[in-house]
Amino acid sequence: MTEQIVNEALSKVTYPGFTKDIVTFGFVKDIQISGNDVSITIDITSSAPEVAQQITDEAQAELKRAGATSATINIKAPQMPKESSSKGKNIAPQVKNFLMVSSGKGGVGKSTTSVNIAISLAKQGKKVGLLDADIYGPNIPRMMGIADIKPEVNGNKVLPINAYGIEVMSMGSLMEEGQSLIWRGAMIMKAIEQFLRDILWSELDVLVIDMPPGTGDAQLTLAQSVPVTAGLTVSTPQSVSLDDSRRSLDMFKKLNIPIAGVIENMSGFIAPDTGVEYDIFGKGTTQPLAEEFDTEIIAEIPIEPSIRTGGDEGKPISYVAPTSESAKRYAAAAESIWATIEKINAEGGVDNQAVQPTTPPGVSACSM
């Protein structure tokens, strides 16, 4: 065996969910050869045990096929956080991490992103919940194919609905179809609190929260009720959207929420017949904004007809077409988000003490 033979063998092992192999990704860190016995260290970004197992099995098979008598594979993976290291007020303590998905304005694909990121995280081995806190236009039930399902009520608690391997709750599942509510500030705050306190979420690794568009009472209430581990901004490349996105990123900063990145949605168009990617609104225009807030674009999601039909029909692309280009980009973004969450926890977690209301009980903030 030589290093070249080993590298050639390992370049046949693709990283689960991707088309690239582990050598091209640069995950192979150390190769030890003694005669025909090989020992390899592979450094991966996912903490999901099935990812490590699949790589180990395939690497061993390829090395043996290339002539190795024995192949030892040492996988180095980030540790799943056992408990969140976050501090401060938490009215849903069984949830270890909270990911706030936000956008400056409506219609940019925030719900679509929340659904596909939640599914991707679940496929990577995390226990995931998806809370549709977009009380003005709750469309997660339709996107998750559960529009006709009513949740089970247990005393004054409600059980989340299971779909595509994740726990889901939405105002849309609690209201009659076509019903609308006019939300006052106090009602929004109460609704957000109840979503966290009165929904029987399991012990979740992460709760993905699809926020209403903009930066208002719902965002502040969420940040005050639970320590939000990270925030994700969804943006489109048009400049108007960018101004709105700046507000969304600035809100994270003001609420002391670490930023997990920006997803540039409707970034180019992939022609379904040729697979060629076209630039429409100016792909990559979000980059300077990301840099301004010391973060990065963790995915450029193209306009793809199957993303829209998947949403309309309740068949999310990340679940029904996992090998599509968009599903792979959502998966890579989910890995990046999880790496950020682990880093935040390793560095001591977040603390929402600083954003708690400062007015004494019974005194309105307006009178201060």
Ligand SMILES: Nc1ncnc2c1ncn2[C@@H]1O[C@H](COP(=O)(O)OP(=O)(O)OP(=O)(O)O)[C@@H](O)[C@H]1O
């Ligand atoms: N990349 C994409 N390609 C094709 N269609 C998309 C894409 N992203 C979103 N859409 C479609 O655009 C519409 C708006 O998306 P979505 O509901 O996710 O936006 P939103 O930001 O959550 O909106 P709102 O703030 O109104 O809730 C939906 O019909 C969705 O299927």
